Amino acid sequence: MIRVLVIDGGGGKGIITTAFLKELEILLGIPLYLFFDLIVGTSVGGIIGGILSTGEFNAQELHSIMYKNIDQIFKPSRFYIPFLISKYNSKSFNNVFTNYIEEDFFVKKLRYQIYVYICK
Numbered sequence: 001m002i003r004v005l006v007i008d009g010g011g012g013k014g015i016i017t018t019a020f021l022k023e024l025e026i027l028l029g030i031p032l033y034l035f036f037d038l039i040v041g042t043s044v045g046g047i048i049g050g051i052l053s054t055g056e057f058n059a060q061e062l063h064s065i066m067y068k069n070i071d072q073i074f075k076p077s078r079f080y081i082p083f084l085i086s087k088y089n090s091k092s093f094n095n096v097f098t099n100y101i102e103e104d105f106f107v108k109k110l111r112y113q114i115y116v117y118i119c120k
Contacts, residue, residue: 002037002038003035003036003037003038004036004037004038004039004040005032005036005038005039005040005049006040006041006045007021007039007040007041007042007045007046007048007049008041008042008043008045009041009042009043009044009045009046010043010044010045011043011044011074011087011088012070012074013044014044014045014047014048014066014074015063015066015067015070017044017045017048018048018059018062018063018066018067019063021048021052021059021062021063022059022060022062022063024059025058025059025060026060031052031055031058031059032052032058032059033052033053033054033055034055039052039053047093048062065096065097069096072092072093072095072096073088073092073093073096074088074093075088075092075093076088
């Protein structure tokens with residue numbers, strides 16, 4: 001049996017998702033990336049899933065980071081045009097997470113995760 005965690009998007013509502021995932025991780029007693037075979041998501045759910053799948057942060061740590069920095073992570077773009085310009089400023093998001101991780105960490109780690117999953 002393959003266990004898949006699917007996380008939806010919703011911008012700032014991602015903080016609610018991380019709170020739920022934190023509680024789920026406590027109930028399971030192990031990090032989510034060890035329990036689920038595949039973690040996927042849309043929008044902020046994809047970001048949350050990508051971060052959790054690397055194993056560098058557990059759900060508690062991710063929730064704390066997002067809670068402490070929610071105003072910077074979801075800082076609105078100056079000019080928002082649906083389907084053309086993002087609703088949130090990606091530079092603000094990147095600045096928050098580069099304080100916690102090395103640059104280009106996610107790309108390297110996620111390529112590895114995808115490679116391992118495909119080769120299973």
